Amino acid sequence: MVTLTDFPAPMEPFSAAWELRMPFPEIVKYLMLAISITLLLLALGMLAWQTYRCCTHSHTRYTQQDTVNNNLMYSVENSSTAGNYSGILSTKMIAANAEACRLSRCFSLASFPSSASSQSDGEMGEKAGTSRKVDGSLRFSVFFDQQQAKLVVTVLQAEGLFQDTRRQSLQPFVKIRLLVAKSAVNMEEFDYDEREATPPVLWTVLQEWKTRVVKGSCNPLFGDQFTCILWEEEDLLHHINLRMEVRDYDKYSRHTVLGEVRVPLRRLHSSYPLELQETLQTPQKDLVGKLLLSLKFLPTSQRLEVGLLKIRTVLTQSCSNEALYARITIQCNQSKLPYQKTYAVPRCSLTVFNEVLIFSLPESPMEQCKVLVYVYKTHTSKKSAKHLIGQSIVGKDKSLEDEHWSLMMRSVRQPVAKWHSLLV
Incomplete structure (x- = not known):
């Protein structure tokens, strides 16, 4: 005869195992569950907020671009409403001007005007000042001591020099050259063109000097004196031109020529100190x-x-x-x-x-x-x-x-x- 009996004994190990897996009170279990749900909701909320911001930012950017484009097109079609967008246009114009200035400085080495100034030691990138207005004058004195055959040139002051607005301040100095004309030169050897009215004058540099650099002044005072002994010929003085170039110093040896003064010494009675003031002229080559x-x-x-x-x-x-x-x-x-x-x-x-x-x-x-x-x-x-x-x-x-x-x-x-x- 088969009898049905309950089996309570096998259930005890399962309950014991459950107690081993979760050895916490009921209050702790519910508290941990609540914290987990709260963190999950917080993460979902942050994700939704970031998605909303991304969507609204993209929509606003495209809307602003379309608005700017429509406004610019409308300003071109109707010039009477151009004042509404003057801020945008002026900003673009300033940026374009800045870019043009930068490119002009980068490409300054590639432009070689016909009347550009000469370049001396290390002045491979010297810039000429012929494309703008030449202002100012130069005051100097010339004296020739006949007994000692000595020529004395004193650079006194430059006045009213041109101030370039793109630079903070001028740093002027004067470069002096004594150019001697040689009349006994066979110009046929120099490929002289007979169609020219007068043959070109051939010069040679007898002496050259530089004054000190005066920083931050449009009216610099120099006071530098230079001497040269002329023993070669008695009438050598009548074949000498005094050429003085006022330059703006640049630390990279790209000196800008502000103007020049040329004085033929044959026209001067330089047996006694003679002070002159000449207007700066456009630089020329010899x-x-x-x-x-x-x-x-x-x-x-x-x-x-x-x-x-x-x-x-x-x-x-x-x-x-x-x-x-x-x-x-x-x-x-x-x-x-x-x-x-x-x-x-x-x-x-x-x-x-x-x-x-x-x-x-x-x-x-x-x-x-x-x-x-x-x-x-x-x-x-x-x-x-x-x-x-x-x-x-x-x-x-x-x-x-x-x-x-x-x-x-x-x-x-x-x-x-x-x-x-x-x-x-």
Whole structure:
């Protein structure tokens, strides 16, 4: 006979195991559950808030862009309502002007006006002041001591100099050159054009000086005095021009020429101290020689071969122990290639180099390319600082192309030689 009985004993281990898994009172269990639910709700709320902000921000941004575009289009169509958006337009105009100023400073090296000022030691990036108004005057004194054959030049003061609004303050100084005209020069050797009414005057730099830099003044006081002994010829004084350039100093040697003063000493009775005040004029260049340059373009390898063949200058007594060398650089499409130098050759009336320098040009089309040749002098007997004799520029611009450059492009892979003026 089968009997049905209860089995309470097996249930006891299960309850014991449950008690082992949750050894907490009921109040603690419900409290933990409430905290978990609260944290979950808080996280869900934060997620919903961030989603709402993201959606509303995107909608507001697109709405503002559409509104600005509609307003700008409406301001173009109806000029009478342009005042409502003057703030936006003025901001864009200021930004455009700032960008234009930045680009003009970056591209200042690529512009070479015909009347640009000369460049001296280390002044490879000197800027000319011919594209703006020239203001101011220069006060100086000149005296020639006939007994000692000594010329004394004293720079006193510059007045009313032009203040560029893009710069905080001026730092003016004066560079002085004594230029001697040599009348006994055969101009046929310098490729003189007979169609010109008068042959060009060939100059040579006899002496050059610099005054001290006066910071932060449009009316600087200098008071610097310079002397030079003139023993060569009795009438040498009548062939000397005094050229004084007022420049704005730049720590990167890109000095801006503010104006210049030229005084022929033959017109002055300088046997006693004579004080003058002259108005600054637009800087001009002087012919100091000729150089024979060869150009050869290789389109396949995109190379340009620049050959410096000869340099013809006027010799003086002080040029006996001098040597010449050239520094050549190329600016192509607003980029400046590394310069190269020739060897130093002892100076004579016709200095022969016959040296070719090779430059690799960028592959992009050459809209603008210029070859800049700077000729320096140095002493062979002793170590001395270099001095710039003159410079010459050959090449093409967007609107103007040099004749030598045109001949080179028509005679590809063939060297083309031509004389060029050496200016200072």
